[in-house]
Amino acid sequence: MNPPPESGTVFIVDDDESFLRSVSRLLRAAGYFVQAFDSAEKFLEQLAPEMSGCVLADLQMPGLNGLELQEALAKSANPLPVVFLSAQGDIPTTVQAMRRGAEDFLTKLSPKEKLLDAVRRALARGAQERSERVRLQKLRVRFDALTPREMEVLEHVVRGKMNKQIADDLGINERTVKLHRTNLTRTLQVQSVAELTRLVEKAGLFKHGDTK
Amino acid sequence: MKRKVRTIDCACLNFTKQFFSLTVRQPAEVLFAVLALFFFDKMDCFAQSATDRENSSPKHVLMLFNEGKDVPGNIILEQAVRTEMQKNSTNRIEFLAEYLDASHFSDKEHFRLFEDYLGKKYAGQNLDLIMSFPSRDYRLAGELPNALFSDVPVVFIAVNEMDVPQAVGKFGVTGIVQRFDIRGTLGLIMRLQPDTRRVVVIGGVSDVDRATLGRIAEASQALEGIKFEFWTNRPVAELPEAVKSLPEGTVVLLSTVLNDVSGQTFYMAQLAQMLAPSASVPVYVLGGWALGDGALGGSVVDSEDLGARAGQLALRVLGGANPKTLPIEVATKGTPMVDWRALQRWRIKESRVPANGVIRYRPETLWDEHRNLILFSLAVFLAQAVTIGGLLRQRNRRRKAEAEILNQRTELAHVTRVSTMGQLTSALAHELNQPLGAILRNTEAAEILLQNEKPDLEEIRAILADIHKDDQRAGNVIERMRSLLKRRSLELKSFDLNELLAETITLAQSDATSRQVNLILQMPAVPPTVRGDRVHLQQVLLNLILNGMDAMADAAKFQRQLTVRAEMAKDGNVEIAVSDCGSGISPDKLKHLFEPFFTTKANGMGMGLAISQTIIEAHGGKIRGENNATRGAVFKFTLPADQK
Numbered sequence: 001m002n003p004p005p006e007s008g009t010v011f012i013v014d015d016d017e018s019f020l021r022s023v024s025r026l027l028r029a030a031g032y033f034v035q036a037f038d039s040a041e042k043f044l045e046q047l048a049p050e051m052s053g054c055v056l057a058d059l060q061m062p063g064l065n066g067l068e069l070q071e072a073l074a075k076s077a078n079p080l081p082v083v084f085l086s087a088q089g090d091i092p093t094t095v096q097a098m099r100r101g102a103e104d105f106l107t108k109l110s111p112k113e114k115l116l117d118a119v120r121r122a123l124a125r126g127a128q129e130r131s132e133r134v135r136l137q138k139l140r141v142r143f144d145a146l147t148p149r150e151m152e153v154l155e156h157v158v159r160g161k162m163n164k165q166i167a168d169d170l171g172i173n174e175r176t177v178k179l180h181r182t183n184l185t186r187t188l189q190v191q192s193v194a195e196l197t198r199l200v201e202k203a204g205l206f207k208h209g210d211t212k
Numbered sequence: 213m214k215r216k217v218r219t220i221d222c223a224c225l226n227f228t229k230q231f232f233s234l235t236v237r238q239p240a241e242v243l244f245a246v247l248a249l250f251f252f253d254k255m256d257c258f259a260q261s262a263t264d265r266e267n268s269s270p271k272h273v274l275m276l277f278n279e280g281k282d283v284p285g286n287i288i289l290e291q292a293v294r295t296e297m298q299k300n301s302t303n304r305i306e307f308l309a310e311y312l313d314a315s316h317f318s319d320k321e322h323f324r325l326f327e328d329y330l331g332k333k334y335a336g337q338n339l340d341l342i343m344s345f346p347s348r349d350y351r352l353a354g355e356l357p358n359a360l361f362s363d364v365p366v367v368f369i370a371v372n373e374m375d376v377p378q379a380v381g382k383f384g385v386t387g388i389v390q391r392f393d394i395r396g397t398l399g400l401i402m403r404l405q406p407d408t409r410r411v412v413v414i415g416g417v418s419d420v421d422r423a424t425l426g427r428i429a430e431a432s433q434a435l436e437g438i439k440f441e442f443w444t445n446r447p448v449a450e451l452p453e454a455v456k457s458l459p460e461g462t463v464v465l466l467s468t469v470l471n472d473v474s475g476q477t478f479y480m481a482q483l484a485q486m487l488a489p490s491a492s493v494p495v496y497v498l499g500g501w502a503l504g505d506g507a508l509g510g511s512v513v514d515s516e517d518l519g520a521r522a523g524q525l526a527l528r529v530l531g532g533a534n535p536k537t538l539p540i541e542v543a544t545k546g547t548p549m550v551d552w553r554a555l556q557r558w559r560i561k562e563s564r565v566p567a568n569g570v571i572r573y574r575p576e577t578l579w580d581e582h583r584n585l586i587l588f589s590l591a592v593f594l595a596q597a598v599t600i601g602g603l604l605r606q607r608n609r610r611r612k613a614e615a616e617i618l619n620q621r622t623e624l625a626h627v628t629r630v631s632t633m634g635q636l637t638s639a640l641a642h643e644l645n646q647p648l649g650a651i652l653r654n655t656e657a658a659e660i661l662l663q664n665e666k667p668d669l670e671e672i673r674a675i676l677a678d679i680h681k682d683d684q685r686a687g688n689v690i691e692r693m694r695s696l697l698k699r700r701s702l703e704l705k706s707f708d709l710n711e712l713l714a715e716t717i718t719l720a721q722s723d724a725t726s727r728q729v730n731l732i733l734q735m736p737a738v739p740p741t742v743r744g745d746r747v748h749l750q751q752v753l754l755n756l757i758l759n760g761m762d763a764m765a766d767a768a769k770f771q772r773q774l775t776v777r778a779e780m781a782k783d784g785n786v787e788i789a790v791s792d793c794g795s796g797i798s799p800d801k802l803k804h805l806f807e808p809f810f811t812t813k814a815n816g817m818g819m820g821l822a823i824s825q826t827i828i829e830a831h832g833g834k835i836r837g838e839n840n841a842t843r844g845a846v847f848k849f850t851l852p853a854d855q856k
Contacts (some may be wrong), residue, residue, distance in 0.1 A: 016646045016726075018682055022653035025675065029660035060642060060726045087645035100667075108649025112656040 008053030040064035054122035059086035283590025285501035292519020315477035323580035393546020415467030455491040509550030647682035763794030
């Protein structure tokens with residue numbers, strides 16, 4: 001019956017002491033690691049990048065409320081997925097929460113299955129996002145080895161520009177451009193431009209740069 | 213002319229006297245009666261003046277009395293005659309009267325002088341009629357007028373038992389001889405006092421008196437077993453003493469005493485006055501005029517009735533009828549008449565008086581005596597009653613209206629409470645969903661725990677305890693809601709104000725949380741006890757709190773602070789202030805705050821503060837709204853602290 005415990009902890013944030021205790025009990029009984037906080041501020045204080053899992057938060061709380069917690073979390077280095085658990089939700093709040101990427105929006109009277117399912121999904125998503133973040137981080141470490149000039153050349157290359165064009169754009173010699181390309185493919189251990197482009201894409205680089 | 217006026221005045225006076233003594237006691241009524249008489253009299257005079265012109269000669273009637281002026285029977289008789297004649301005559305009638313006074317001057321010389329006097333006095337006077345009132349003999353009806361005024365017709369009225377001398381008839385005289393109703397009187401005695409065994413008859417020794425006594429003796433034959441005693445040989449002066457000790461079963465019957473044994477004259481009325489009050493037994497009389505001074509009654513000669521009949525007879529003669537053709541009438545009819553006061557004195561039931569009997573001197577009932585006053589009073593009373601009734605009706609209506617207003621106010625209070633609840637719905641749903649959610653999660657957890665082979669019983673026990681607590685919590689929320697929603701009138705009870713404040717803040721807390729308003733409660737260290745209706749006061753508080761939160765909707769988040777502060781005022785009242793940090797109230801709106809339907813909110817009903825004011829004032833408190841010195845508005849209301 002017990003769902004396979006996902007890795008990670010469920011961080012429960014609720015100002016209602018009794019509900020906090022009961023939902024902690026349930027999740028613990030269901031096999032999850034649980035950590036309970038009676039305010040958003042206390043949770044954010046203890047939030048650390050290495051913490052994995054998801055957040056199960058009440059919407060209406062004195063001090064920072066649920067939506068504000070979500071916002072703060074998204075901006076943090078550890079954007080854990082959030083499941084909202086509200087005593088009484090209204091449509092505008094729900095829409096806003098979901099648009100900001102909440103995993104789910106449940107009421108406190110939702111059936112256990114829905115709650116556990118949402119928690120499972122959130123944990124899975126958290127885990128996935130975390131591994132993605134780790135992979136990206138590893139990729140980005142490889143790019144970190146490049147010099148600023150090599151990054152510039154790289155950006156031009158993945159945008160499909162010829163060496164001559166790159167040399168013109170950067171105001172350098174075409175041969176120097178070739179030298180930078182050779183160095184960066186060696187550093188990044190790629191064989192072809194296609195492979196290089198795929199790697200850049202995975203690392204999520206230059207997403208916001210506009211084509212010149 | 214002079215004489216005429218005097219006579220009429222005299223008549224009026226007489227009548228007035230009588231009217232006064234018999235029926236009228238209220239001075240106002242006397243005045244009224246006199247005025248009325250005066251008025252009628254004048255009318256009469258005018259009427260007569262009018263007839264004078266048509267019928268220029270007034271009729272002159274000379275009345276001749278055998279006795280003096282003060283014989284009660286005669287006074288009534290004379291008056292009755294005059295009244296009857298004046299009433300029914302088309303002519304003006306001048307009455308002239310002369311009194312022989314035979315009781316005091318019985319000698320022949322006196323009679324001669326009287327005759328002489330009359331002859332000289334009325335010589336050359338045009339007399340139209342002589343009315344004679346004989347008593348001891350009929351000279352005044354026959355010989356005298358025949359000698360002096362032979363061509364003047366004569367009508368006489370005699371009240372006695374003497375036979376009319378044949379001679380009288382030949383003078384062209386007619387008249388009425390009224391006999392005493394002796395049989396009737398004896399019958400009345402037996403009827404009123406069936407136990408009577410003895411009748412003491414008091415009479416005189418003159419011819420007239422003897423005639424009367426003879427008639428009484430004759431009538432007594434009809435009554436068997438009753439002893440009749442005729443006291444004629446005692447001077448009347450001794451009688452008052454003698455009648456004081458008469459034994460029970462005796463009655464006294466007064467006959468005529470024109471002369472007693474000592475030669476003195478006593479009228480029946482005088483006798484009655486002397487004897488009846490002190491007599492140990494009832495005294496009966498034969499003449500109506502003798503009633504009223506203590507006598508019980510008798511089948512009496514009714515002087516007024518007799519006078520009326522005599523008047524009619526006189527008018528016929530005046531009208532031209534020949535007295536010779538009119539037979540002398542001998543009347544024996546009496547009227548059973550009793551004095552009500554004597555009936556009371558002798559404890560004789562009124563029901564014993566015969567149906568045709570007359571009861572005199574019954575104290576007039578209030579109605580008889582004060583008819584006008586009663587009618588007037590009744591009218592005043594009625595008017596008053598109507599006014600009072602009207603006022604009562606008005607008051608009833610006003611009360612109904614007030615009750616209606618109160619009802620509507622309760623209704624309105626209910627509506628605003630419902631709308632307050634509406635505003636609080638999400639907050640309350642939140643309130644309710646917290647414990648319900650906790651219960652749900654706890655049971656789910658317990659289910660899972662129970663699936664283990666070795667369930668953690670300790671944990672399950674804790675779960676059950678929590679469920680129990682949350683269940684109570686949910687119940688409380690519902691109770692709060694229910695009491696707030698209940699349609700109810702004011703119920704005053706003493707309660708702890710701090711408790712109410714805390715509870716109300718709890719109720720508003722979740723709403724405040726969702727609106728990101730910081731609710732601050734400041735309470736006195738010593739909880740004040742307040743007497744009032746908890747639910748209504750909570751409504752006021754909630755209303756002010758929700759208003760305050762509304763006022764801060766546009767304020768920066770850090771400024772959203774609502775303070776509820778209660779403190780003891782110097783005057784012993786408790787003051788509760790709900791202060792917000794919104795934009796405050798513009799001065800022109802301040803004075804309209806508590807007016808019904810005044811609102812600054814887009815969806816406001818404008819009833820919240822009006823209802824709040826009604827509630828606070830019903831508690832004997834005051835509510836006001838003003839701007840804070842720094843920021844926002846504050847609403848303060850006072851409640852009298854419970855002194856106990």
